[in-house]
Amino acid sequence: MWARELAVSAPGKVILHGEHAVVLGKVALAVALDLRTFLRLRPGAEGRLSVCLPGVGVRRSWDTPGLRALRGRIAGKSKSPSVEQLDALREFAGIAAGASAPESLATLAFLYMCLAISAKYGDVPSVDIVVWSELPTGAGLGSSAAYAVCLAAALLMVCGAISCPLQEGESTARWTEEELTLINSWAFQGERVIHGNPSGVDNAVGTWGGALRYQAGKITPLKRVPTLRILLTNTKVPRSTKVLVAGVKEKILKFPAIMNPVLDSIDAISQECQSVLEAMPANPSPEHYPVLEEFFDINQHHLNVLGVGHPSLDRLCQVTASHSLHSKLTGAGGGGCGITLLPPDTSPLAVEAAKQDLCACGFECWETKIGAPGVTLHCCSSLSAQVLHALARS
Ligand SMILES: Nc1ncnc2c1ncn2[C@@H]1O[C@H](COP(=O)(O)OP(=O)(O)OP(=O)(O)O)[C@@H](O)[C@H]1O
Numbered sequence: 001m002w003a004r005e006l007a008v009s010a011p012g013k014v015i016l017h018g019e020h021a022v023v024l025g026k027v028a029l030a031v032a033l034d035l036r037t038f039l040r041l042r043p044g045a046e047g048r049l050s051v052c053l054p055g056v057g058v059r060r061s062w063d064t065p066g067l068r069a070l071r072g073r074i075a076g077k078s079k080s081p082s083v084e085q086l087d088a089l090r091e092f093a094g095i096a097a098g099a100s101a102p103e104s105l106a107t108l109a110f111l112y113m114c115l116a117i118s119a120k121y122g123d124v125p126s127v128d129i130v131v132w133s134e135l136p137t138g139a140g141l142g143s144s145a146a147y148a149v150c151l152a153a154a155l156l157m158v159c160g161a162i163s164c165p166l167q168e169g170e171s172t173a174r175w176t177e178e179e180l181t182l183i184n185s186w187a188f189q190g191e192r193v194i195h196g197n198p199s200g201v202d203n204a205v206g207t208w209g210g211a212l213r214y215q216a217g218k219i220t221p222l223k224r225v226p227t228l229r230i231l232l233t234n235t236k237v238p239r240s241t242k243v244l245v246a247g248v249k250e251k252i253l254k255f256p257a258i259m260n261p262v263l264d265s266i267d268a269i270s271q272e273c274q275s276v277l278e279a280m281p282a283n284p285s286p287e288h289y290p291v292l293e294e295f296f297d298i299n300q301h302h303l304n305v306l307g308v309g310h311p312s313l314d315r316l317c318q319v320t321a322s323h324s325l326h327s328k329l330t331g332a333g334g335g336g337c338g339i340t341l342l343p344p345d346t347s348p349l350a351v352e353a354a355k356q357d358l359c360a361c362g363f364e365c366w367e368t369k370i371g372a373p374g375v376t377l378h379c380c381s382s383l384s385a386q387v388l389h390a391l392a393r394s
């Protein structure tokens with residue numbers, strides 16, 4: 001029986017280059033963001049598993065004998081969620097077939113991960129779980145992956161598949177490389193429930209943090225990443241990664257000879273950008289930026305060709321261009337977030353003016369730090385007052 005109260009956190013991510021192409025085996029460059037998802041884990045009432053997800057309005061509780069019986073009925077050999085397993089979970093949770101609302105997908109991913117992990121490593125746990133996030137949901141910043149990484153780490157720990165590395169008196173701790181590999185592989189299964197066909201880049205960044213190159217499951221930390229100033233803008237136009245990824249696949253099947261060269265070009269941009277970043281000094285001077293800016297412009301055009309642009313993102317690019325700044329969408333596109341490079345010689349006045357114009361479009365924008373740590377275990381009392389308050393209210 002789980003007896004400690006702890007918290008797990010995982011960062012969101014920004015994809016610099018390679019979104020969508022990475023689903024088809026091309027290279028992506030991604031960095032962890034200083035916005036995180038937090039999961040609080042507490043011993044629950046004996047025989048009950050409860051989950052509260054304030055970001056998507058879910059508060060559910062099940063008795064563990066009922067979950068154990070369901071787990072027995074849907075047991076499968078494969079680690080990946082099957083259509084039949086997900087149908088059985090939907091029926092159990094009262095989720096309509098084909099429902100793709102955030103709360104339905106979040107509940108389904110929770111149930112799948114809980115039952116699949118406990119079937120392999122232990123018993124259905126009697127715990128109380130709350131997940132709250134600083135990340136906007138469904139905006140391209142990897143909220144689904146941060147959610148899945150937190151769930152994977154907490155459930156694997158409760159079931160005894162990974163250690164609880166936090167010693168008495170410590171405020172934070174991380175898991176070993178081997179344990180992180182296990183967390184990442186289960187988070188990928190959670191992403192599958194939410195996304196349908198994820199590449200795995202988002203959960204890799206959520207697990208390992210920092211800055212990495214990702215291609216076909218191979219994760220390579222970037223050797224050296226300069227301090228890049230990035231402005232993040234949320235257009236607040238809602239979209240679903242699952243739907244956008246499916247749309248790109250359809251376009252490629254329809255026009256392979258036209259679309260495949262676009263994917264190859266995106267791959268080349270990611271690779272060139274990696275070389276440029278690794279050759280840059282830690283605190284780059286303005287002359288290093290024009291090439292990075294051109295990569296942003298070219299890739300933004302490519303993403304429009306793939307059909308994942310949106311008028312709100314065009315507007316974002318136009319507004320920043322009017323201040324001589326370069327932007328591209330990040331994540332799945334179709335709305336959501338864009339990133340803007342801020343070269344070191346950009347005057348504070350120019351940044352302020354760009355921000356004001358973006359806000360006047362109804363967008364929200366903020367400067368961000370990149371390269372945050374990956375999944376982390378926390379002693380609850382070491383969390384900030386804001387996070388504690390948000391978790392306690394739930
Ligand atoms: N804090 C959260 N609590 C519960 N579920 C969440 C939370 N954040 C995200 N989700 C789940 O993830 C889904 C959003 O995932 P989606 O992949 O569409 O967007 P994203 O991950 O924010 O963007 P991208 O995949 O482009 O980086 C939501 O519909 C919900 O099911």
Ligand SMILES: C[C@@](O)(CCO)CC(=O)[O-]
Pocket residue numbers: 015018019020021022023140142195197198199200201202241245331332
């Ligand atoms: C659009 C996509 O490439 C990135 C979403 O953040 C999907 C994926 O890689 O799973």
Ligand SMILES: [Mg+2]
Pocket residue numbers: 142143144145195202241
């Ligand atoms: Mg996602």
